Amino acid sequence: MAKxxxxxxxxxxAAPPGETTASPSAASLDEVIHQKVRLGIVSLLAAMPGREAxxxxxxxxxxxxxxxxxxxxxxxxxxxxxxxxxxxxxxKPKTWVRLTAEGLQAFRGYVxxxxxxxxxxx
Amino acid sequence: MEQGSESVTFEAAEGRVAATRRExxxxxxxxxxxxxxxxxxxVELSGGAASYILLGTSMLLGxxxxxxxxxxxxxxxxxxxxxxxVASLVVIRRQRVTAISRSARWLLGRQTIISVAILCHIxxxxxxxxxxxxxxxxxxxxxxxxxxxxxLVAKATFVQPRRALIGLAYIVGSLLTLxxxxxxxxxxxxxxxxxxxxxxxxxxxxxx
Numbered sequence: 001m002a003k004x005x006x007x008x009x010x011x012x013x014a015a016p017p018g019e020t021t022a023s024p025s026a027a028s029l030d031e032v033i034h035q036k037v038r039l040g041i042v043s044l045l046a047a048m049p050g051r052e053a054x055x056x057x058x059x060x061x062x063x064x065x066x067x068x069x070x071x072x073x074x075x076x077x078x079x080x081x082x083x084x085x086x087x088x089x090x091x092k093p094k095t096w097v098r099l100t101a102e103g104l105q106a107f108r109g110y111v112x113x114x115x116x117x118x119x120x121x122x
Numbered sequence: 123m124e125q126g127s128e129s130v131t132f133e134a135a136e137g138r139v140a141a142t143r144r145e146x147x148x149x150x151x152x153x154x155x156x157x158x159x160x161x162x163x164x165v166e167l168s169g170g171a172a173s174y175i176l177l178g179t180s181m182l183l184g185x186x187x188x189x190x191x192x193x194x195x196x197x198x199x200x201x202x203x204x205x206x207x208v209a210s211l212v213v214i215r216r217q218r219v220t221a222i223s224r225s226a227r228w229l230l231g232r233q234t235i236i237s238v239a240i241l242c243h244i245x246x247x248x249x250x251x252x253x254x255x256x257x258x259x260x261x262x263x264x265x266x267x268x269x270x271x272x273x274l275v276a277k278a279t280f281v282q283p284r285r286a287l288i289g290l291a292y293i294v295g296s297l298l299t300l301x302x303x304x305x306x307x308x309x310x311x312x313x314x315x316x317x318x319x320x321x322x323x324x325x326x327x328x329x330x
Contacts, residue, residue, distance in 0.1 A: 034150075036153070039150065039153060039154065040153070040157055043153070043157035043158050043161075044157050044158075044161050046158065047157070047158040047159075047161035047162050047165075048161060048165065049165060061161075111151070111154065114147040114150055114151050115147075115151070117143055117144060117147040118144055118147050118148060118151075120140075
């Protein structure tokens with residue numbers, strides 16, 4: 001079974017039931033990051049300056065709908081992998097999404113696990 | 123006999139699972155790598171067209187201005203050009219910052235660093251030629267053209283092949299100046315550095 005998020009819980013806040021993960025058989029992989037859309041979100045944030053991006057930019061880059069992106073961001077936020085900050089720029093509402101230290105650590109751990117899997121099979 | 127065949131079947135199944143996991147792990151690593159490299163590229167190229175047009179125009183105006191205006195007024199020309207370039211780059215990038223990210227590190231993109239490095243070099247050449255009369259700024263300008271040209275070609279080989287054209291223009295411009303147009307160096311550099319850079323900016327603008 002895939003490992004749950006930071007809190008160690010496998011409740012609905014970690015990963016919504018029935019959603020597809022990149023590899024259901026991959027043991028010891030962080031299930032929160034393992035889901036493909038969330039993996040895309042975390043990878044994008046990890047590459048951004050300040051590890052932060054605007055909601056609209058993430059939505060456009062990953063070709064997601066508002067609702068879909070919000071759902072995945074909620075899962076990541078519930079596991080403290082991201083922090084969401086709302087504000088205004090030129091009187092227009094903006095939502096900023098930032099990868100937290102925990103999120104970055106989890107992402108690095110996830111990549112290390114993938115590399116281990118590849119080495120093990122080699 | 124039956125036990126042996128069961129063991130072989132189990133091992134074969136285990137091998138298939140391991141191979142599938144490896145393929146999935148490779149696919150995920152590829153997804154991460156693609157997402158991150160595309161993000162890095164977008165961050166560096168954000169405002170790219172405007173930056174290239176700005177840098178090309180500044181070189182055109184700066185070098186042609188220096189050729190036409192002599193003495194201490196050259197300093198005024200480059201001061202205006204430098205202030206214009208830095209202010210415009212900050213505005214262009216700041217607009218993108220508020221659109222995508224709030225981080226100030228955004229300002230340290232490749233184009234900003236290259237633009238500031240070119241301007242710093244020109245300022246250093248000007249300062250040396252004013253305060254140390256034995257210094258010949260002409261060869262120094264040729265060297266900077268060759269260095270930036272080779273750097274752009276080397277980088278473009280791996281990242282964006284079309285960008286190599288600007289590097290080649292810098293190299294050809296520097297060599298032509300060195301061998302044929304040393305008396306008209308500032309005009310030659312203004313045209314061979316400025317016009318291809320503006321052209322590349324316009325190309326990026328059209329493509330975007």
